[in-house]
Amino acid sequence: MMHDILQPLTVQPGVKQAAVISADGVPVCVLERSSMANGQFVDCTNSSQASLEGQRIDPASLVALAASWVDDVMRAGGQIAWELPKRFVLAASQGTLLVQQGPNAHVMVVIEPDCDTGAFSLPLEAAVERLHRLLRDLGRFDPDQNAAALPRPVPGTGPMAAPSIDAYAAGSSPASVMFTDQAPAGGSPASGSYRPQPGTTAHDSSQGNH
Amino acid sequence: MRALGRDASTANYVTLAKEHAALGEPANVLRVCREGLELHPESAELQRLAQLARELHQEQRLQELHRELESAPRSAVFRELCELLLENGDAQPALEAASRWRTLTDDPESVYYVAAAHAEFFFDGRRSRDGLLAFQLAGESAKQLPKDKRPLRLQFEIARRCGAWEDARKSLARLLELMPGNPLLEARFRRVLSNCAHSKPLPRALTEVERSGRFVDDEPEETGSFDRESLRPTLKKLAARPEVHVAFFLRGNTALVQGAHGPTADRTARAVREVLQVSRSSARRMALGRAIEIRAEGSFGALVLKPGKLGTAAVWASQIPRGGVEDLMDELNGEISPGAAA
Structure with missing residues (x-):
């Protein structure tokens, strides 16, 4: 089921990794492009070490670090505006991380450097929508619980007005x-x-x- | 060709080079450009064509090498491929090729290239694990290839850049054994020796580089000193754009804020600095390298940060900044020259 959520993302050019992660950084489903499998995506959800050829960080660490980064940026960003950010982009010299916040979980992709991040806006939103639908069908999505799970601005540093x-x-x-x-x-x-x-x-x- | 025989002008060299380019002969383009540059070394167009031809030539060579590896994988081909990739700064493909070489042949030289690829990651992304792995693999390679200077040079470079002077001294001493009497190495050895008094153990030195994002020979940024007057016009222009709410410039421990005042300026500047710091360190830890752009988007608009050579330009905008705003941010952070964004 999770593969269906991520599959449309993996067909986008330049994607190295696509994952659904829980808001606290636990990998739910991690697909990774492997040169050993002729560029096909392999499921690395339960891989605790960098097993793929040339891989420098294991999937579990990567998703945990990504979730932690999102959490930190939301906490800091909460001091700027009333609304919290929903999409996060970290473009770096060796790759770009994109994270779209979903219901109690995030959808993330790591793409090649210099890829157009704008091309991923819609596919990421669609993936989150599919995740949303799946959780609703399973009866696991509670909007109130989802809202409660969102980090709050740091006490005493209320968001600024426009x-x-x-x-x-x-x-x-x-x-x-x-x-x-x-x-x-x-x-x-x-x-x-x-x-x-x-x-x-x-x-x-x-x-x-x- | 005949025109060039009559008149060896820049224009005729450019025309001939383009004719070769149209025929798909980058080696000939490069030859013509080199010849032209000997007579007209100032020609920007010939320099551009030469660079393009070099890149095309390398691309062709890379394709040939990949084909050769498919049919008959051997050390010589792997070596050239890794060299080319590392020369181009393509550390990830170089690491993949070297890892495959190591798996297929167990050639001790492959270990050096795996180390070199990890070192490239470390120099770019400053992740301590990359640095440590590169140093250890280079050591392993030096043991297997006792006459080879490259692993020792790599170890020296890693240790020197993070201030592990004792490890740098050991690598240099072994290099001097291989090249006794080399005056350059001897001078370096004396300099390193004088630094050994405040040497750090390698793991600690690497961790400090990851934490600070700076090598020992990087220019200090902590002073935050910069010419505010020269930045003011660009910052104002940025904040005056209709989609921009607040514009920021951060360098070291100072921030300039345009579009917000008093405690609001303090709070937003602090938030932007926090986002910058966590993103820089997270990018390193996630093996993504050096952070180039950070964006947080939502119904409030977008917070965009662009770290650059001079500092970090940031905006809080009603929408994702494009074109003009991006150019102004690049001008502010020193990624493009002043006035280029106009």
Whole structure:
């Protein structure tokens, strides 16, 4: 059943891996293109090690890291707007990860670098819709439960309102923000670790020569 | 051809090169371009054609090598294929070819190419596991090929770039045994020796590179110093685009925000920096390499970040930015030269 959800994604050019993962990073179904199988997709859901030729990360680690990244970006993104993001793209030099949020699960693909990510918008949405339908048919989809499963913005850092129109005034100077901490690299910085530098105004009015 | 005989101008060289290109002869295009560049080294068009011909020639050669491997796989063909792929920066196909070579023939040289491919991944993506694997495989290869300098050079390069000076010294010492009296190596050895006092164990050095995303010889970004005045016009132009709500520029520990003020600017800048940091480290850990663009999209619009040479340009926009906005972001982060986005 899960293969049917992912199959339309695997026929897209440039796809290296397609997966359905639970929101907490457990692989539900992972299909991977294998050069050993003449470029066909093989099911690696239960593979706990990089068994394919030339593979550098095992599927279980990859999907767990992808889910963790989505979680981190949602937490940080929750401080910008009221609505939470639904689609995530991480384009990098050796590949691009695309994740579409679904009901208690995500659909993700890893594609070759330089592939057009725009071409995957519709197939990813369709895959999530198929997942949605499957869970509904199985009686496992509860919209309230799904909403409750979504991460919330960090307490005390409520989402901002849309910027007022005067914020766009062509003459306004850019606000200068100084991060005085050095956040622990490799992990998400704690939300309380950021301190505006004393004496540094967020809106640098001393440069108001416009 | 006759025209070129009468007048050896750039235009005639370009015409002849294009005639060869139309006939599908990249080797001849390259020959004509080289000849033309000897007389007109400043010609941008000849340089472009030469580059294109080189790439086409390599593509043809790659196809030939793949065909040869299908019919008669042997070490010489694998070696040339791996060399070509690594030269082009195609580390993944190089790793696949070298792994297949290793499986089929068990040639000790294949281990070196597997190590070299992993090293390419490490240099690009800075994932510690790639670095460690490359170093270990290079060591294995050095044992099997005691007269070969390449595995030792690879080990030295990995250790040097992450500041594991003691390991770098050991590799250099072994290289010096193979090339006694080499003045360049001796000078390097003395420099490395002076750094050994603050050497880190290799696993720790690799982990630090993964965490910070920086090699020891990378320029420090922490100062966050940059010419704000030169960035201001581009940032304003970016924020003035109808689809853009807020525009950001981040470098080190400083952020410029256009389109939001006061605590809102602080909060959004902090959020954007968080997204950047988690995405950079996640890209490395997921073996995707260096983050180039990060997007979070939803009914609120899109948050788009583009890390570049000078810093990171970011926008919160009502829709996915295209064309002009992307160009302005690339100008801001230094990926294209100023004014090119106009």
